[in-house]
Each structure stands twice: as structure tokens, then as C-alpha cells.
Amino acid sequence: MEKKALEFARKAHGDQQRKYKKELYIEHPIRVAEMLKEIPHTPEMISAAYLHDVVEDTEVTLKQINKEFGKKVGKLVEELTDEFTKDKYPELNRPWRKKKETERIANVSSEAQSIKLADIIDNLPSISHNDSGFAKRYIPEMEALVQVLQGGNQKLWERAQEVVNKAKEIGY
Template sequence: MLLENAKRFAMEAHAGQLRKSTGTPMIEHPIRVAETLREFGFNEEVVAAGFLHDTVEDTDVTIEDIEQEFGEEVARIVAGNTENKEHSWEERKQHTIDWVKQAPIEIKALIVADKLDNLNSLMEAYKTQGDGVWRHFKRGKEKQGWYFSGVALNSTYGLGEEEIPDFFKEFIEKVNRFWS
């Protein structure tokens, strides 16, 4: 029931929103993030956070709303992936780069699943738009590369080789290939 409610909540919150680089419905992104987390065996709270992870940044939903609807644990995980929009783009991205290094595994996983899906979408858009894809972003290829590379570099910090999910490795390899 938790997962169905989280998905429905996210669908309602993101209704009518489109992704800037592809023009596809925004809700497709959190659904893919949640599916990645589910595929790799994360618990229901983490998967629910996957569905909900962009609601606080991109809609009128608050962390308090998430906690009231889905509990403290889901809210904690969503909050761990939510940027403070009062700060500059560079400050927000630096915070994520620093945070993913020390974050607990469930928050690391949400951050990486989110960034992996963003990167996959970016790579697909690049195939058809070429360098024109960068016009959809506040910062260009170089700054985006700095951000994705920083997250990739710090995402496995503190994890033993056997603790690193395969999608982390996929993310790191794609970042290295795309920005090499």
C-alpha cells in the first residue's frame, strides 16, 4: 500500500510537468528512480522516497507533507536528496557532492538512482540534440560534468566493494565515458 500511495501522490504532485531536456512527462523520472531502487532490493521506504524525491523541489509539497502522509523514515530519505533552492546552483550541487560522501546507504542510493536516470535522459537527448542539449540547463556541459563527476567520485565512499550496488558502478562508468 505504501508504494501505491507514494506513486499516486507523486503522479498528482507532478501532473502536467514536463522534463526540460526531453519534453516527456516529469512523473516518468521518479517512477524509473523508484524502479531502480526496487530492482536492487531496497526496502519500501527507500522505494517510496524514489517516487517522492522531486516533489519537494519541484512542487508545492513540503517535507512536512511527506512525513504526515508517509512517515518519518520516508521523509528523512526524501529530505536527504532535496536541495535548498535558497542557495545558488553551485552551492546546492557542492552540498550534494559533499553529502553523498557521508550519507547513509539508502540516501546514497536515492541520490545515485536519481542522477543515473538524469544522466540516461541527458545522454538520450544528446543523441538527437547534440551540444544543443545544454541550452536546457542553467549551466553548460563543463559545470554539469563537474557535478556528475563529483557525485560519482563520492558515491561509493565508505562502502566495501560487496556493498556497492551495480547501478552505482553503471553510473560511474557512464559519467566517466560521457565526460571523457
């Protein structure tokens, strides 16, 4: 299942590039999955880690994820997919959308919270190092998000706290 999820994500993301790194986007979910392999995990968690951005960033739907990988993986991907996006709520400003998203993700499964923590650990350093203007907004958002992810793996939560603190020192 994990290998199938990786190949599915690789195909879905195609030639997408990371915004702040000169690498294929698929490298990000691979690093997220590798972090999860360091803690107690399930095959569904690893699969969802590979797939965590495909619904947000590609044409893939949750229906496709459920069909290809089952309801457990589908539920995790759904929990990790940002509900309060600019596309869905164009009339609402970013602070409101991020506040609502933080409230939503506080109530997702511990497995999804662990995946989200690994996602933050991988994303935050490149943003704080490469876009100080955006980092001024992004770092406090991630700090608030980490605070509500205490249901995730403790080791990842502590690493996420460290990454946020380091980003605060250099980012703004």
C-alpha cells in the same frame, strides 16, 4: 505504501514536463524506482524514489511527506532534497553551491545514496545528449557527486560511473 507514493508524486508533479524529453515528469521517478527494485531495497526506498523531487519541484513540504508516509520516507526525501539551492543562497555561485551539496550528500544514508545514484543514472544521459553547453558544467558535478556516493549500492555505483564516463566521451 509504494502505490500511494507513486500516486502522490503523480498528482504533485501534475503536468510538469521533463526538460529534455517530451514526457511527463513522473516518468523520471518511476524509472528511478524501477532501478531500485533491481537491488536489495525496502518499501520506504521505493516510496522515496517516487517522491524524491516533490519537495524541490512542487509545493509539497517535508511536513506533508512525513505526515503521509512516515518518518523513514520523510528522512529519505529530506536527504535527497537539495539544500544548497539558488533560491536559498542567491548570493553564492553555482560551483560553491554544488560543492556544498556534494559534501552534504556524502553523509546521507546508504539508502538515500542508492536512490541518488539511480537519479543520476536516469538524468545524466538526456542532459549530455541534449544540452552540450550545460553538460560541460553538469558532467563534472555529477562525476564529483558519484565519487562521494560509494556508500550506496555497488551495482548502482558502477552503473553511475559508466554513465558518467560515457557522458564525458560525448558531452564535452
